[in-house]
Amino acid sequence: MRNLLSTVLLLAATLAASAQNDLKSVLSQLDATLSHRDSYIAGREQRIESLKNILRKSDFSDAQRYILNQQLIDEYTPYQADSTIDYLYRNIALATRMNDAGHLNESRIQLAYLYSSAGIYLEAANMLKLVDTTALDRRQLVDYYIARHKLNDELQLYSHDSAQGHESWRLTVIYAQLIVENTEPESVTHLNFRLRQAIGARDYPQAVEISERLCSTLQPLSREYAEASYMRALVAELMDDTPTAQVWFARSAMTDIQLAIRDNAALKSLANTLLDDDNIQRAMRYMRIVMDDARFFNSRLRPWQDALALHVIEEAYQVRRQRMDAMYNIFVVSIGCFMLLALGGVVFVLRQNRKLNLARLELQQANNRLNISNKDLQHINKRLAGLNSQISEANEVKEEYIGIFLTMCSEYIDKIIDSRRHVRRLLRDGRVDELRKEYSPTDGDSRELEEFYRNFDTTFLQLYPTFIEDFNSLLDKEARIEPKKGELLTTELRIFALIRLGINDSSKIAALLRYSVSTIYNYRSKIKGHTLVSRDDFEERIKTIGAFSPQHL
Incomplete structure (x- = not known):
């Protein structure tokens, strides 16, 4: 069934x-x-x-x-x-x-x-x-x-x-x-x-x-x-x-036009069915032709019939225009909010960088004070080496992603400014239909998301080149993940790459990767079901992949 x-x-x-x-x-x-x-x-x-x-x-x-x-x-x-x-x-x-x-x-x-x-x-x-x-x-x-x-x-x-x-x-x-x-x-x-x-x-x-x-x-x-x-x-x-009905009305209307028949009904009937957002402008254009034919043919009945049809189309057009105005207002507000968020993100990153610089200075001062004895110095040096490696890693990660983030912010601010200038120019020229076509759903959104994934994958694998191999070593052989040809990371690998970067909250991961929280939770649970280590220790082990370890000295 x-x-x-x-x-x-x-x-x-x-x-x-x-x-x-x-x-x-x-x-x-x-x-x-x-x-x-x-x-x-x-x-x-x-x-x-x-x-x-x-x-x-x-x-x-x-x-x-x-x-x-x-x-x-x-x-x-x-x-x-x-x-x-x-x-x-x-x-x-x-x-x-x-x-x-x-x-x-x-x-x-x-x-x-x-x-x-x-x-x-x-x-x-x-x-x-x-x-x-x-x-x-x-x-x-x-x-x-x-x-x-x-x-x-x-x-x-x-x-x-x-x-x-x-x-x-x-x-x-x-x-x-x-x-x-x-x-x-x-x-x-x-x-x-x-x-x-x-x-x-x-x-x-x-x-x-x-x-x-x-x-x-x-x-x-x-x-x-x-x-x-x-x-x-x-x-x-x-x-x-x-x-x-629309297809046959259109065929009938084409024959009427080719034969120069001005006592026609097909074009009006077709216009009455084209009341969706994609075709309302076309319906208005068809009705202007119908009214012109009715006036020329000079029938008493036809203009009255056409006026009734035109009224319905005009009402649909007004509803569409009001909806477009509302969407434009939402678009402008959204751009403003995004700019504020971008500015807040830049301020936050700068503050974090300042804190890191202060921490580095304090570590250097502590290193000078620890030069007391050879025995203590060896122990302290090992600890400092580990801390320096982690800080260096954190700096490398943050500097890499800060650079990418600032570049993306700058590019999107430029795009927003160009888009607003373009929208104002189209509105000023009354080219609303062209504006609607340009901002209708396209595959551009998916390309932007694919570009984001590609940038993330490339940067992450530059920082942790052995991540996939180390990740698979923690799983059963049948559950190991190998990206397809042309891929750098799969969805599962990106989820745990974010965990490796310290982003552990499923809701934050879902927001970054454009999935639902339940989808992220299911991916994490599925992978944990095939781990060679304890489920509780699995994600902690993920966080250590590629990290400096004192045992490696």
Whole structure:
């Protein structure tokens, strides 16, 4: 059972990491696509202007002018609502003049659908009433059902009348079924409305299957693919699969941008999901583009929808900014405390050095007074030799570590001064996003710690070159510790190296080596379990490794 749980957790972590990598990749592609947005828009503008020039320069029949107008309508429909409506009315006038019921119904259906999309519901309903359904062929009848479905779908979403909302929902179900029944089983329209039926029935596995089939069969650079990708993202969102939804929203948005579609929803939906600290700036940037598209498209409904989304993102941004300000204040206070501690450490080391100098002077005076007799002198000389060796060792250790400590203090003070100057410059320039990236967690912290270990190991082994050999001589053969290639000391050896230097408190050792106190205690107990000497005497023996001993005279 434990192995199964571990496997499930590992699989979940792997999938989460894979989804995160996919999102980073697709967001990078989306940003690259957005950088060329103006050129895509210019391409559509050029096509529109070319069609207008053709209409202006040539004398066409009403039927030919209707076809050219329809091409302009196709260009304008996802691009600008006002112009689309204008050319649809031109085609209605042409169809009326030609007495062409088919073209008249076709234009009225298109106009009703556009009115519904733009939130102009009364006009949409009135326009659909003018359609003569008895004169419609099968394709036009499907288009009529789609327009009816669109109108009722919008009404059930935004109606404040619950009875009207319920009735509109009932009609969307009816029209969706009519569309499915009157289209070819493998057609895009058929699959789109089967997908909507699956979503309405909360049959999400079937919705995933249909939406992915659409995405895999449609041309990637088409409006149909953009809509299918958007629906795939909505299904993932309904299933609470936010990473998958974000990837598909981004793919849909990229297609919208490449096709210069300004009546879009994917970029706004994506921005609504990017409310974490890493992406909030990106979400704000996306919403500015969305608002710009909404203003240009000039739909009554879209700016209101986008304003609601922008409000949510702005609130998330304000929360993040307050948190960043609090972190900066903590950072400044921490730097101040560190500087005070560093100054206190320097003062302490200087005082200790002064005491050592005084002790050395007293020992020299005592040595002069002990020159009384040869017998006493020999005994005293042995004692003084031992004391001098210990003092010399202590001086060597302290001088070595004082030099390292002062160097490190100086380097970190320089780093702190440079960091504060850099932070002030970034804040002054308003480059908060860059500041956040520079101070996000990196592997720099581990490198600093590794450098500390390397300096400690090198200095310690210079002072006690036989420490590892002497340490292992106190242990069983199977418990002896040999550093790996590229290592100087292992964690266990560093713990007892600190004990050799006189740091015996587990909490102080834990603080120096960046481990918990319990971890240090476990290491000490584990090593003591394999000692060849008494457990009580083991650490005292460690403290004598490399020390001067009178017996060596």
